[in-house]
Amino acid sequence: MNCRKFLKNLNFFAEGELDESLCRLMEQHVKVCPQCATEWKKTQKLFLFLNSVPKIKAPPYFEAQLNQRIENLQPSIWHWVVDSFSFILNRRFQWVSLSLCVGLISGIVLFFAQDNFRGSITAIPTNGILTVNHESNPQQLADIGYISVEEGSFQFPEIHSDDISKFMDTSKNESNIPTSHGIQPVNIMVVNF
Template sequence: MNCNEFNEKISLYIDNQLNDMQKKEFEQHLNSCDKCKNDYKQMVQILEFARDCEQEELPSNYKATLREKLEECQRNNVKKKRINWKKYSAIAAGLLVIVTSVSLLSSSDMKQYDEAENKSSYEYGTMDSNANQAADEAPKSIAPNTKKFEISPNSVATNDSIQEKYGLEKRRKVIENANLSLEVDNFDKTTSDIVIYVEKSGGFIESSNEQIRTTSRGKTKYGDMVIRIPSDQFRHTLTYIKTLGQINGSESATNDITGSYMDVDSEVKNLKIQEERLREVLKKAEKVEDILKIEDELKRIRTEINQKIGRLKNWDDLVDLSTIYINIEQRQYSDEYIKPENDNMWSKAKRGFVQNINKIIVALQNIIIVVISNLPTIIVIMILILIIYLIYKKFRK
């Protein structure tokens, strides 16, 4: 038996609750360990002192007093656990500000995203979505008795062979267009800035016009511009133009013509091969009738080649230089009617007052719109806060 076991069994030994074997082990350790012997003597002295003490009776109102003290402690605990509404109100206000800010930012981004999604195509001319079928093959024979002049169908290259032989360009052919409606403070300065930026970017102004509109508030300028910009500067140019004023409308479109371009390019190469074969046949032809037929076929093939090459050049131009249509209108302020002929201190103060009132009204309208539109989110957040508080309260108990 060790000292710890001895200390645990002191009370049992004194109360005579140990069996014979346990008593024997207890007594052996008691006789061999001085420290435990002193502990045992102290325990015996304490018990003897407690027996000699007189017992005092409890006060008559002990139970009532104890109950009152317990109830008072319980009331104090309830007061401590009351909800700190100031703290939670501050948290809720902070969350409301965060949600409002995020909603304003996301609504602005979504507006630009929707404008980009609802795009329409603005192109210079109508382009075929699919290339025309290849021209009819040249006659297999010029005349029944001239079989030596036949042109084999195998001599006409397929798309794959043309691509392998001539190394058809694999870069995708994408035509990009955009249409912007811009409201600005200074029409002349805006158009000048656009011209400078476009020229620095390697583009040019294809067309522009300027007109003056007369209203009850005075004269204002408006006009249109069509700019051609290198395709790699298309997005940067759009972003720059949008910073020059207020965007009232924005549309953009992309048209991938890679498949059609490859088809037409292959057709051109096939037609050139046919043209070359026919020229060889023409050199060997002897009959006038055969010569005339071959020359007519050559003329038809050359015309078709020129048409298809013109289409490819037009596509290359549209791919290399993107097109942006811009409608620009100079802004007319709603408070211009208060401007007198002789502008003085009081008129300036009045105009500033009107402008500030208008800004406050617009700001309040925006706040009400944001709060109402985000009301479901706010309710969900408040419910989550309540659930978190109840869980916290439960675990704290």
């Protein structure tokens, strides 16, 4: 028997709750190990003191009242949450739980932030400058430094009509402006860099 196992079973040994074979091993270890023998003597003194304390008789029906109180206790919401999600606290599932939480939070942020970082823009090439009409907040695009706002339309001074093909969205064949005027609409995705 080693010291760690002895100390683990010390209280059971003092109360006489161990089987005979384990009791013999504990007694042999006490004879060989002086540190465990010291712990055994301290434990014996403690149990002698606890047994010498006078016992007070409980009031009548104490046990029945105590059991009734325990049965009437309703678990709080906090206990329900802890019990329901106790698997998250398990070391085996911590990385899985962490990655699920990060993915969930990222998904929520991207879902609600997508309108802030891109939008469908109708662009009209006129006089070598690309003027666009955007369906969301023009001031937000102006704040990030990509456009200038003039009377409800946007102007990209750095983009000329020759460069429109770079911004064409070929996945959609939408026409927001009648083509009879000779104006071809261009859908542009605005990304915040």
